[in-house]
Amino acid sequence: MNPKERMALDRHPVKELAVAERIKSFDEVTAGYDAETARMEAERCLQCKKPKCREGCPIHNDIPRFIRLLREGKIEEAYWADRETNSLPAVCSRVCPHEFQCEGYCIRGKKGKPVAIGMLERYIVDWMVANGKNLLKTCAIPKEKKVAIVGSGPAGISVAFYLAHAGYRCTIFESLPVTGGMLRVGIPAYRLPRTIIGAEFEALKNCGVDVVTNITIGRDKSLNDLKAEGYDAVFIGVGAHDSRKLGIDGEDLDGVLHGVDYLRRVNTGEDLDLGPRVVVVGGGNVAIDCARTALRTGSDQVFILYRRTKAEMPASQAEVHHLEEEGVKVEMLAAPVKIHGENGRLDKIECVRMELGEADSSGRRRPLEIAGSNFMIEADAIIPAISQRINVTVSQGLDIAMSRWGTFEVDELTQQTSVEWIFAAGDAVLGPQTVAKAVHQARMAAESIGRFLEGRDLREGREEDEIVID
Ligand SMILES: Cc1cc2nc3c(=O)[nH]c(=O)nc-3n(C[C@H](O)[C@H](O)[C@H](O)COP(=O)(O)OP(=O)(O)OC[C@H]3O[C@@H](n4cnc5c(N)ncnc54)[C@H](O)[C@@H]3O)c2cc1C
Ligand code: SF4
Numbered sequence: 001m002n003p004k005e006r007m008a009l010d011r012h013p014v015k016e017l018a019v020a021e022r023i024k025s026f027d028e029v030t031a032g033y034d035a036e037t038a039r040m041e042a043e044r045c046l047q048c049k050k051p052k053c054r055e056g057c058p059i060h061n062d063i064p065r066f067i068r069l070l071r072e073g074k075i076e077e078a079y080w081a082d083r084e085t086n087s088l089p090a091v092c093s094r095v096c097p098h099e100f101q102c103e104g105y106c107i108r109g110k111k112g113k114p115v116a117i118g119m120l121e122r123y124i125v126d127w128m129v130a131n132g133k134n135l136l137k138t139c140a141i142p143k144e145k146k147v148a149i150v151g152s153g154p155a156g157i158s159v160a161f162y163l164a165h166a167g168y169r170c171t172i173f174e175s176l177p178v179t180g181g182m183l184r185v186g187i188p189a190y191r192l193p194r195t196i197i198g199a200e201f202e203a204l205k206n207c208g209v210d211v212v213t214n215i216t217i218g219r220d221k222s223l224n225d226l227k228a229e230g231y232d233a234v235f236i237g238v239g240a241h242d243s244r245k246l247g248i249d250g251e252d253l254d255g256v257l258h259g260v261d262y263l264r265r266v267n268t269g270e271d272l273d274l275g276p277r278v279v280v281v282g283g284g285n286v287a288i289d290c291a292r293t294a295l296r297t298g299s300d301q302v303f304i305l306y307r308r309t310k311a312e313m314p315a316s317q318a319e320v321h322h323l324e325e326e327g328v329k330v331e332m333l334a335a336p337v338k339i340h341g342e343n344g345r346l347d348k349i350e351c352v353r354m355e356l357g358e359a360d361s362s363g364r365r366r367p368l369e370i371a372g373s374n375f376m377i378e379a380d381a382i383i384p385a386i387s388q389r390i391n392v393t394v395s396q397g398l399d400i401a402m403s404r405w406g407t408f409e410v411d412e413l414t415q416q417t418s419v420e421w422i423f424a425a426g427d428a429v430l431g432p433q434t435v436a437k438a439v440h441q442a443r444m445a446a447e448s449i450g451r452f453l454e455g456r457d458l459r460e461g462r463e464e465d466e467i468v469i470d
Contacts, residue, residue: 071149153181275380
């Protein structure tokens with residue numbers, strides 16, 4: 001397969017062959033384990049009595065159990081052991097930042113490489129698919145109660161998964177024409193094959209979940225309208241989709257595209273040509289996805305501006321490694337201060353050098369501008385990818401308590417908001433975080449919604465939701 005054909009798998013056209021040569025192909029990025037490698041890796045697990053990996057996993061998956069079953073050759077049982085707590089194993093095994101979560105806590109990692117938990121989880125799911133196994137249990141007999149789920153990202157999918165399996169009638173309302181939230185419009189296809197997201201929705205539909213796209217709750221219809229239409233409870237899983245601005249002069253010029261807006265446009269099929277020279281601002285995974293996507297849409301001089309050093313980058317090391325392999329340079333200790341342009345279009349970015357001062361509240365050393373160190377970079381486009389906020393359109397017309405960070409305030413155990421029939425989870429509550437955290441909170445919310453619909457106590461016995469390791 002030539003590089004162009006390989007890249008077609010990513011759905012992104014590559015215009016320069018020289019760039020295509022250095023971009024990792026879909027297959028290279030996503031290659032999984034074969035049976036023997038999986039078995040050997042599973043043998044490395046020490047089956048710790050107090051498994052640290054479970055503490056590091058936001059979902060608290062019983063990792064030692066599924067690894068044990070895998071090495072005993074009971075792969076189907078291993079899958080069901082994982083699926084007990086993880087509603088999106090095919091997704092999490094591919095995109096979780098394992099080095100900060102389960103693998104970061106694995107005891108093996110103290111003196112060498114941690115057990116490759118993500119790859120083992122992925123092997124189990126891939127084996128199920130390859131062997132034509134059923135990935136979901138049968139759904140319960142439908143009940144009368146109806147739940148409206150706003151947002152079709154990992155949080156919405158997970159709530160629908162648990163409630164539909166308990167027999168509740170669920171409808172997901174999604175403002176975009178496509179489903180999956182950031183799984184589809186944020187995370188690029190070369191990291192997460194779209195067939196996986198499609199399969200999740202197929203499974204939900206088979207379980208009776210209705211999905212309505214192109215409807216923005218709070219604008220086209222309010223939460224109160226949903227209640228009046230007979231929904232007994234509502235779940236808010238609207239994520240964090242508004243890009244944070246740099247707040248510098250020139251940010252309104254043509255050629256400035258903010259991170260998640262840029263990715264959404266590419267991921268929904270827009271053919272964007274940014275020009276050859278692209279500067280991405282930020283040090284997280286979103287910045288890296290923007291830079292690697294820009295390479296795939298034909299820009300050949302892409303680099304990242306980051307105001308701290310590589311050691312402070314919040315992105316996973318694996319992602320930084322892929323980025324550098326693909327030829328994207330990271331300009332450390334530098335930040336943009338002004339975007340210059342002519343006739344309404346950017347042509348240069350004025351930057352300043354930074355140095356690191358004392359540690360701030362995040363524990364990372366604070367970047368400080370070095371006076372008089374300004375320099376110019378010629379560019380065709382700039383993609384600020386410094387963070388996202390939540391959009392509160394959904395709650396228009398209803399007074400729901402918000403935190404000082406502009407996220408939905410919820411009871412930490414039950415995920416109930418200040419309005420008793422409304423629950424929330426995922427990025428809408430946590431700010432931009434991870435798939436696994438959204439999945440875990442959504443599972444807590446689904447448990448609460450079920451109890452609410454049955455008129456049961458939302459809190460009783462809930463400590464069982466916490467991880468118990470003896
Ligand atoms: C570029 C990028 C890369 C990422 N990479 C990773 C990664 O590698 N690993 C990882 O674990 N996490 C990653 N994340 C984070 C992860 O995608 C999110 O934490 C996760 O998707 C949050 O799930 P959610 O369901 O809360 O929200 P979302 O996935 O954001 O879904 C919310 C949905 O609600 C819809 N919506 C919003 N408002 C309304 C409304 N008023 N009415 C109807 N629908 C509405 C939105 O259109 C969206 O579809 C990444 C995020 C981005 C942006
Ligand atoms: S911490 Fe590592 S070695 Fe211990 S049970 Fe978990 S995966 Fe196995």
